[in-house]
Amino acid sequence: MVSFEDRPGRFGPLEEEDAILLAASWKHLAGESYEARAAGEELLGRWSEEHRRYHTISHLWATLRAVEVLREEARDLDAVRYAVWFHDAVHDGRPGRDEDESAALAERLLSLMGKDAGLIAEVVRLVGVTKDHRPERWDADGAVLSDADLSVLAGPADEYLAYTTAVRAEYWHIPDKHFRAGRLQVLRSLLEAPHLFHTPFGRAHWEPRARSNMLAEADRLLQEAPEELPPP
Secondary structure (H helix, E strand, C coil): CCCHHHCCCCCCHHHHHHHHHHHHHHHHHHCCCHHHHHHHHHHHHHHCCCCCCCCCHHHHHHHHHHHHHCHHHCCCHHHHHHHHHHHCCCCCCCCCHHHHHHHHHHHHHHHHCCCCHHHHHHHHHHHHHCCCCCCCCCCHHHHHHHHHHHHHHHCCHHHHHHHHHHHHHHCCCCCHHHHHHHHHHHHHHHHHCCCCCCCHHHHHHHHHHHHHHHHHHHHHHHHHCCCCCCCC
């Protein structure tokens, strides 16, 4: 088997570096068995699909790095790491269904790898948490996963703009009017919650900038909306 880190020309320069780092990260997490290497190859292939613009290997690597920032707040760090690898492994722009299929993929590949049933069930559950990023109060690992996945919201203004541009590109087939309405609904749902983040670190260090970024995006979307013409 040709490992994904050994395939020249598959990625751009920055993605190539991410792919190498991801290969090492997966090997450390999953081991070097044939089944683990095959699962890693399939996962990176999925994260590298051509239609992706935001949910790419760069997002995968950034989310894994954010988990390391929050590692002291996790109870089962490896379960969270596996959940990061699987949480957007299926991404076809179908909210809810994508997460369900990603969870099913996690169950299939982790079973083939011979992982413990308890670990598999926990990873499947955690992937489901990313449907709405609202873990229960007792769910420390769900909080770490959700916060890591949403940490992009707290980036500098230019990085946040690049993120929103990439998200829009993934949904290029949706007319602007419908995309704006859907995106505003997502932003309002998140902003109306008492907290965007669920870990103490996330609330202290990421929440203020994230809210500022999201409010600015909502304002931009409202300003971009064409004025309705009065009826004749």
